[in-house]
Every structure is written in C-alpha cells, then in structure tokens.
Amino acid sequence: MSTRPSRDEISALARKAGLRLTPQRLAVLETLLDSCDHPTAALICERTRQHVPGISRATVYNALDSLNEAGLINRLHFDHDSSRYCPNLVPHVHLLNESTGEVTDIHLKAGLRAEDVFDLPEGICITNMEACLRGHFSAKTTTSAT
Numbered sequence: 001m002s003t004r005p006s007r008d009e010i011s012a013l014a015r016k017a018g019l020r021l022t023p024q025r026l027a028v029l030e031t032l033l034d035s036c037d038h039p040t041a042a043l044i045c046e047r048t049r050q051h052v053p054g055i056s057r058a059t060v061y062n063a064l065d066s067l068n069e070a071g072l073i074n075r076l077h078f079d080h081d082s083s084r085y086c087p088n089l090v091p092h093v094h095l096l097n098e099s100t101g102e103v104t105d106i107h108l109k110a111g112l113r114a115e116d117v118f119d120l121p122e123g124i125c126i127t128n129m130e131a132c133l134r135g136h137f138s139a140k141t142t143t144s145a146t
C-alpha cells in the first residue's frame with residue numbers, strides 16, 4: 001500500500017483547504033514526504049536546508065503549522081517530547097517503541113475499518129484516527145522445525 005500522497009492528491013487537498021502551496025511549503029512538504037521516521041520540526045528544518053539552504057527556521061515551522069491545519073500532514077504528540085510529523089494520510093495508528101523512540105505507522109489489516117476493530121458507540125461516523133500503541137520489541141525467538 002502506498003502511503004505517500006501523489007502530487008495531484010496534495011494539490012487537491014491544498015485547494016480544498018484554501019492553502020496556497022508556496023515554494024517554501026512545498027519544500028517542507030517534500031522533505032517530510034521523503035522521511036519515514038516521523039521527524040521533529042528541528043529535523044525537518046535541518047533536512048529542508050539541504051535542498052533550500054537559506055530557508056529560515058520560522059519559515060519551516062510556519063509551513064508545518066499551515067500544512068497541519070490544512071490536513072496535508074499530521075502533527076503527533078508523544079508525552080512531553082517535541083512534536084513529530086507524519087505525511088501518511090491513509091488512516092493508521094502509530095506504534096511507539098519505548099526502547100528506541102522509533103515511531104512506525106500501523107495500518108488496519110486489509111478489508112477492516114475502525115468500526116470493525118473498536119467497540120464504538122452506535123451511530124458514530126469515524127472521520128479520523130489518532131492512536132498510539134506503545135511497547136518494547138522482545139528478542140525474536142526462533143522455533144526449531146523438528
């Protein structure tokens with residue numbers, strides 16, 4: 001499953017939200033789309049400067065705010081740590097590895113909807129999913145085929 005929105009999808013979402021995709025916003029968005037590690041704003045700023053050397057920290061942070069408000073990206077909060085960002089617009093939850101701090105996108109199994117997984121109140125229509133699963137990866141155990 002591709003979780004990276006196409007240029008057409010991005011343009012359509014921006015248009016729908018009334019957001020003008022300035023070169024700076026596009027540069028920040030492209031940086032995030034190329035990142036699969038749910039980076040912090042500081043990291044996005046650092047990575048964006050590799051393509052756009054003069055871009056200011058304030059411009060990057062403002063672009064992240066605008067893109068988040070327009071629904072083109074998602075801002076994530078984990079406890080008191082810095083916000084992190086996710087460009088994946090396919091409904092999913094996040095898995096936080098408490099040992100490493102690594103955040104991974106977890107999608108519903110094929111064919112399932114949130115309504116199929118959670119015991120929801122009758123009549124609710126799910127429009128967005130924000131959930132975080134936390135855990136530690138245990139050492140893999142090998143099973144012998146005897």
Ligand SMILES: [Zn+2]
Nearest residue numbers: 086088094105
């Ligand atoms: Zn995500």
